[in-house]
Amino acid sequence: MSGLAAGIRLAQFGRNVLILERHNAPGGLNSFYALAGRKFDVGLHAVTNYVPQGVRTGPLVKICRQLRIGRDELDLCPQHGSRVAFPGEDLRFNNDFALLESEVARVFPRSIDAFRTLVSRIREYDDTHLDESRAPSARTILETALPDRRLREMLLCPLMYYGSARPGDMDFDQFVTLFKAVFLEGFARPFEGVRRIIRVLLQRYREAGGERRMKCGVRSLRVAGGRVSELELDDGRLITADHVISSIGRLETLRLCADRPSAAEDVEAGPLSFAESIAVLDVPPASLGCSETIVFFNDSPSFAYGSPEHDLIDTRSGVICVPNNYAYGDDQDLDEGFFRVTALASYAGWTGLPEERYQAEKRRCYARMQDSAVRFLPGVACEELQAHTRTTDMFTPRTIERFTGHISGAVYGAPDKVRDGRTHLDNLYLCGTDQGFLGIVGAMLSGISMANLHIIRKEG
Ligand SMILES: Cc1cc2nc3c(=O)[nH]c(=O)nc-3n(C[C@H](O)[C@H](O)[C@H](O)COP(=O)(O)OP(=O)(O)OC[C@H]3O[C@@H](n4cnc5c(N)ncnc54)[C@H](O)[C@@H]3O)c2cc1C
Numbered sequence: 482m483s484g485l486a487a488g489i490r491l492a493q494f495g496r497n498v499l500i501l502e503r504h505n506a507p508g509g510l511n512s513f514y515a516l517a518g519r520k521f522d523v524g525l526h527a528v529t530n531y532v533p534q535g536v537r538t539g540p541l542v543k544i545c546r547q548l549r550i551g552r553d554e555l556d557l558c559p560q561h562g563s564r565v566a567f568p569g570e571d572l573r574f575n576n577d578f579a580l581l582e583s584e585v586a587r588v589f590p591r592s593i594d595a596f597r598t599l600v601s602r603i604r605e606y607d608d609t610h611l612d613e614s615r616a617p618s619a620r621t622i623l624e625t626a627l628p629d630r631r632l633r634e635m636l637l638c639p640l641m642y643y644g645s646a647r648p649g650d651m652d653f654d655q656f657v658t659l660f661k662a663v664f665l666e667g668f669a670r671p672f673e674g675v676r677r678i679i680r681v682l683l684q685r686y687r688e689a690g691g692e693r694r695m696k697c698g699v700r701s702l703r704v705a706g707g708r709v710s711e712l713e714l715d716d717g718r719l720i721t722a723d724h725v726i727s728s729i730g731r732l733e734t735l736r737l738c739a740d741r742p743s744a745a746e747d748v749e750a751g752p753l754s755f756a757e758s759i760a761v762l763d764v765p766p767a768s769l770g771c772s773e774t775i776v777f778f779n780d781s782p783s784f785a786y787g788s789p790e791h792d793l794i795d796t797r798s799g800v801i802c803v804p805n806n807y808a809y810g811d812d813q814d815l816d817e818g819f820f821r822v823t824a825l826a827s828y829a830g831w832t833g834l835p836e837e838r839y840q841a842e843k844r845r846c847y848a849r850m851q852d853s854a855v856r857f858l859p860g861v862a863c864e865e866l867q868a869h870t871r872t873t874d875m876f877t878p879r880t881i882e883r884f885t886g887h888i889s890g891a892v893y894g895a896p897d898k899v900r901d902g903r904t905h906l907d908n909l910y911l912c913g914t915d916q917g918f919l920g921i922v923g924a925m926l927s928g929i930s931m932a933n934l935h936i937i938r939k940e941g
Pocket residue numbers: 482483484501502503504507508509510511523524525526527528529697698699700728729755757881884885886887892912913914915919920921922924
């Protein structure tokens with residue numbers, strides 16, 4: 482998504498742009514696939530940063546303006562409503578921030594003033610800056626700003642799940658970005674899912690004259706005079722470019738550089754990855770009692786966010802996503818029901834398994850994730866969910882690494898971000914997750930920002 486956004490922006494400014502993609506499908510971490518004739522979205526639970534038509538500010542509006550995309554083209558349909566579920570306490574939220582505010586006042590009446598003060602600070606905070614200074618820890622700031630520990634944990638749980646690359650914490654910049662994206666703005670989804678967004682991006686890229694080569698990976702970046710001199714492709718061909726923008730991740734990019742930069746030794750691989758189970762149902766999930774869009778759950782008062790040390794998955798917490806529960810136009814519903822559960826997963830654990838055991842563990846963990854999730858859905862019975870399940874799928878950190886090339890299956894990249902996208906080479910820049918903007922909207926914003934900063938503004 483970040484590469485496509487950068488490509489569109491540059492092509493619209495008259496540059497000759499070539500996008501090289503190793504996979505046969507576009508979209509990267511947010512792509513799609515078909516299995517037994519059924520279409521699945523990878524990633525996409527929700528497009529964040531939703532604002533209704535007519536609102537003229539915010540990241541989504543900026544993306545549409547800069548990429549010359551009409552809001553209608555994305556067909557964004559708002560969520561029904563979501564929830565953060567902790568033992569004995571729930572905070573409901575939707576795309577109207579007033580709901581979350583009233584929930585905080587109801588569940589944490591003594592903290593509502595502190596919460597409102599924090600929200601004012603978040604609204605005024607510039608989280609899109611490109612300075613390199615390291616942002617403070619969100620946990621440290623929240624400890625002073627919100628005295629109630631349970632409230633802090635309940636706010637951090639969804640925001641960490643949707644973008645923190647740092648175990649147990651997140652940078653305050655990213656906390657602000659995600660607070661705005663998830664709570665102040667909100668969730669939406671096109672009826673067709675991620676395909677719709679990718680189609681619009683590809684169309685805009687083509688119209689602007691951009692070129693794209695699929696199944697065409699970059700094997701190495703040759704270096705001369707402090708610049709990328711040539712790109713060596715997987716099939717051995719060489720190509721040259723004035724500028725190279727890489728969306729594959731920081732460590733992944735440094736490892737391609739033929740000059741073997743010392744930074745490649747210092748950059749930590751992203752330590753966090755996820756597994757996801759998908760159940761395809763023969764009834765609308767709402768008929769089984771699953772009427773919310775997304776539920777972030779955690780079964781103890783504090784939230785542990787990290788790679789599981791002694792297990793393949795951590796079922797203490799997770800995210801339930803029901804793509805049927807968006808307000809699609811004309812009361813449409815998807816052809817089938819979908820019930821997805823995401824959990825923290827151990828990359829080391831999953832990659833160490835021989836194939837047969839891997840398949841068996843996928844089945845076992847699938848069942849554990851479903852059981853764990855159902856605990857937070859009052860009125861939903863696991864047996865009933867199973868009885869209506871037509872087919873299932875499950876992906877793991879191993880799947881993510883295999884199809885996107887992200888080392889360790891790290892969905893949110895390395896913990897330390899490079900906000901200005903610079904590398905040790907003059908004409909090589911980073912965009913995407915490791916630049917620091919998050920999710921689908923963040924990735925597109927990142928591509929636009931890096932194209933603007935390093936090429937369009939510099940050269941006009
Ligand atoms: C399970 C899951 C759920 C998610 N849910 C959401 C969500 O609900 N909402 C949201 O906003 N975000 C979500 N995300 C995050 C979102 O998908 C990512 O933040 C975003 O797509 C990252 O885009 P990117 O451009 O930075 O990188 P990527 O998507 O990783 O793009 C990098 C591309 O480079 C290609 N590549 C790698 N190596 C090479 C090479 N050597 N040569 C050529 N090509 C190469 C890869 O194939 C890939 O296409 C989710 C991600 C996952 C995995």
